[in-house]
Amino acid sequence: MANFPWLTTIILFPIAASLLLPIIPDKEGKTVRWYSLAVGLIDFALIVYAFCTGYDFSNPDLQLVESYPWVPQLGLNWSVGADGLSMPLILLTGFITTLAVLAAWPVTFKPKLFFFLILAMYGGQIAVFAVQDMLLFFLVWELELVPIYFLLSIWGGKKRQYAATKFILYTAGGSLFILLSSLTMGFYGDTVTFDMQSLALKDFGLNLQLLLYAGFLIAYAVKLPIIPLHTWLPDAHGEATAPVHMLLAGILLKMGGYALIRMNAQMLPDAHAYVAPVLVVLGVVNIIYAALTSFAQRNLKRKIAYSSISHMGFVLIGIASFTDLGLSGAVLQMVSHGLIGASLFFLVGATYDRTHTLMLDEMGGVGKRMKKIFAMFTTCSMASLALPGMSGFVAELMVFVGFATSDAYNPTFKVIVIFLMAVGVILTPIYLLSMLREIFYGQENEELVSHQALIDAEPREVFIIACLLIPIIGIGFYPKLLTQMYDATTVQLTARLRNSVPTLTAEKAVETVSLSAPVIGQ
Numbered sequence: 001m002a003n004f005p006w007l008t009t010i011i012l013f014p015i016a017a018s019l020l021l022p023i024i025p026d027k028e029g030k031t032v033r034w035y036s037l038a039v040g041l042i043d044f045a046l047i048v049y050a051f052c053t054g055y056d057f058s059n060p061d062l063q064l065v066e067s068y069p070w071v072p073q074l075g076l077n078w079s080v081g082a083d084g085l086s087m088p089l090i091l092l093t094g095f096i097t098t099l100a101v102l103a104a105w106p107v108t109f110k111p112k113l114f115f116f117l118i119l120a121m122y123g124g125q126i127a128v129f130a131v132q133d134m135l136l137f138f139l140v141w142e143l144e145l146v147p148i149y150f151l152l153s154i155w156g157g158k159k160r161q162y163a164a165t166k167f168i169l170y171t172a173g174g175s176l177f178i179l180l181s182s183l184t185m186g187f188y189g190d191t192v193t194f195d196m197q198s199l200a201l202k203d204f205g206l207n208l209q210l211l212l213y214a215g216f217l218i219a220y221a222v223k224l225p226i227i228p229l230h231t232w233l234p235d236a237h238g239e240a241t242a243p244v245h246m247l248l249a250g251i252l253l254k255m256g257g258y259a260l261i262r263m264n265a266q267m268l269p270d271a272h273a274y275v276a277p278v279l280v281v282l283g284v285v286n287i288i289y290a291a292l293t294s295f296a297q298r299n300l301k302r303k304i305a306y307s308s309i310s311h312m313g314f315v316l317i318g319i320a321s322f323t324d325l326g327l328s329g330a331v332l333q334m335v336s337h338g339l340i341g342a343s344l345f346f347l348v349g350a351t352y353d354r355t356h357t358l359m360l361d362e363m364g365g366v367g368k369r370m371k372k373i374f375a376m377f378t379t380c381s382m383a384s385l386a387l388p389g390m391s392g393f394v395a396e397l398m399v400f401v402g403f404a405t406s407d408a409y410n411p412t413f414k415v416i417v418i419f420l421m422a423v424g425v426i427l428t429p430i431y432l433l434s435m436l437r438e439i440f441y442g443q444e445n446e447e448l449v450s451h452q453a454l455i456d457a458e459p460r461e462v463f464i465i466a467c468l469l470i471p472i473i474g475i476g477f478y479p480k481l482l483t484q485m486y487d488a489t490t491v492q493l494t495a496r497l498r499n500s501v502p503t504l505t506a507e508k509a510v511e512t513v514s515l516s517a518p519v520i521g522q
Contacts, residue, residue: 005066006050007080011127014043018119021112029111036115040098047094060488075192079133084489086129092338096250097122099464103346104243117147128255134182134194145171156239163239170232174222181215200267209271216263223256224312226282237305242349249308249341254334257315269500276320286313287424294431300358304344311337318399322498326402327490329395336391343380343468350461354454360438367440372457374440376465383472385429391475
């Protein structure tokens with residue numbers, strides 16, 4: 001079993017299983033949804049088994065490695081592996097997607113196509129975190145765009161075509177920069193290779209590194225998303241259904257953060273030392289701008305969507321901190337937000353199913369009739385605002401302390417950034433608590449109550465939220481549950497990044513980087 005191709009099986013199994021859905025005799029979708037749930041559970045069980053038997057916490061390098069020639073003429077190999085950066089996100093993908101299948105239980109319109117797209121996306125998203133070949137990475141990155149486009153354009157809201165088209169234009173446009181940068185890296189030098197480990201050893205000139213870094217950053221800024229390339233996200237969330245929300249917030253955004261660490265930081269460390277202050281500034285802009293924009297949103301889905309953008313700012317700052325603690329906090333924030341974002345958007349969908357409105361002005365007092373949903377919504381909102389004892393608090397605290405103790409920036413710059421981060425942390429509970437007040441507290445909206453049957457949460461919905469809250473609270477009280485998976489990898493990566501700083505200082509990088517306050521290597 002030690003030589004069994006676990007990752008290949010985990011990637012291809014849900015894709016192969018999805019191909020059988022069209023031939024399943026089922027008109028109402030009952031058999032299809034049970035079949036899809038079984039596929040999701042089996043694949044998640046395979047992930048957990050491979051993790052428990054073949055993954056060593058103390059090993060910072062790739063594990064469960066498989067490599068097979070695919071298209072030798074192009075130098076394209078089927079190469080997969082998992083390390084501390086990818087394994088937590090592979091587990092998160094299996095967990096969130098399986099719950100998303102359960103969340104899609106009420107889908108009755110074209111259920112075969114719906115679950116086919118979910119399962120195909122399941123394998124594609126795991127592949128993004130597992131593949132170790134740049135061309136293959138580009139292919140699987142593109143693969144997951146197609147299911148999301150159809151899930152938005154067919155099952156979305158009134159403006160679904162606009163949201164789906166905007167999503168595909170932004171993300172596909174950004175993907176072109178991945179292809180161009182990958183080809184440049186692969187053909188650079190005496191040998192042609194697209195293997196990520198080999199590319200990381202190539203001696204790219206600093207100017208070329210900066211150019212490649214910019215190309216990757218544009219692509220991943222769209223997916224993370226980083227302001228100003230973020231506008232597709234509120235539109236997509238505004239029109240998506242609950243299970244698609246869970247996939248967007250729980251997994252899709254994490255692909256951008258993962259790729260930013262894997263390609264930009266790990267493979268282009270010298271360029272990262274130059275661009276890191278820019279990432280910090282962009283992270284602060286994400287935190288403050290998105291939080292303030294969330295205040296102004298009267299649409300519940302768009303309010304939570306901007307909250308997600310704000311939380312992703314901490315990931316950027318952690319990646320640029322040049323400390324073990326900061327980078328570890330960035331990875332923890334990605335996993336934590338994946339769980340919290342999925343729970344909040346699922347509850348938004350559950351609330352909409354009952355009230356048939358997303359406008360906060362049309363709600364009010366519904367907590368009296370939906371006490372379970374009120375309790376779950378409140379708990380998940382507390383997690384999102386980083387209440388101590390929840391995973392979000394630990395992640396943001398690690399980023400805070402990691403950046404504050406970094407010696408890669410001068411004190412003035414650090415004080416300004418930390419102050420602005422603190423402002424963002426203060427803004428978050430204000431808009432989340434005001435959101436809860438407008439939905440659940442106060443006088444009942446008589447028109448809403450008289451026309452809608454505001455029934456409370458059913459057991460399936462309670463089960464989904466309970467499954468998400470268990471790891472949120474577990475990580476909050478004992479972060480080592482997660483951090484031990486990737487500590488060895490992040491420590492090794494941070495050491496490599498810090499080794500790049502003196503080299504850049506020797507090349508008079510200070511004059512280039514410190515346009516205002518940040519000074520690398522001071």
